[in-house]
Amino acid sequence: MAKTYKLKAGDIEELTMVRGGCFATDRITVEGLPIRFMYREEPEGEEDTGWRFCSAIDEDEAYMDNPDNIGFFDVNTIANYDRTIIPLLMSPVGAAFEKPPGEDEFVEVFEDD
Numbered sequence: 001m002a003k004t005y006k007l008k009a010g011d012i013e014e015l016t017m018v019r020g021g022c023f024a025t026d027r028i029t030v031e032g033l034p035i036r037f038m039y040r041e042e043p044e045g046e047e048d049t050g051w052r053f054c055s056a057i058d059e060d061e062a063y064m065d066n067p068d069n070i071g072f073f074d075v076n077t078i079a080n081y082d083r084t085i086i087p088l089l090m091s092p093v094g095a096a097f098e099k100p101p102g103e104d105e106f107v108e109v110f111e112d113d
Contacts, residue, residue: 003071006032007080018089021049022075025059028082029071033057035082038106040044050093053085060078076100 006029021041027033028086033055043050054064065071080104084105088097 003030005029007068007077012077012080014076015083016076016086016089018075018079020049020051020075021047021072022053022078023054023070024050024073024078024081025064025104026069026071027053027055027057027059028053028078029073031055032081033079034099035085036099036101037097038085039109040090040091047077048072051075051078051089056098067097 003026024035028035036056037054039052040050041052058071059069075089079089084099088095088106092095096109096111098109099106
């Protein structure tokens with residue numbers, strides 16, 4: 001079944017000079033839920049920036065393990081879903097950010113050692 005995305009191609013504006021792809025969940029791109037968690041890992045290929053975007057709302061391990069729930073998009077497309085990611089897109093591999101409930105800005109997340 002074809003997905004119907006919250007934003008249509010004509011709605012996408014050029015917002016960032018960062019080029020490349022990223023993964024985002026359907027909770028964001030199809031359902032229109034806000035981005036609440038973003039992290040950057042080693043890219044999986046030449047076109048991949050390493051960025052991963054989640055709504056963190058009802059996205060348990062089973063949801064995330066199902067490839068039908070995730071898509072590969074241009075980073076600029078995802079910036080159109082939430083412009084507050086733009087200042088963070090130059091962060092290095094290993095960076096992680098969350099937007100706490102009720103907040104409008106991301107805060108950096110540090111892994112406990």
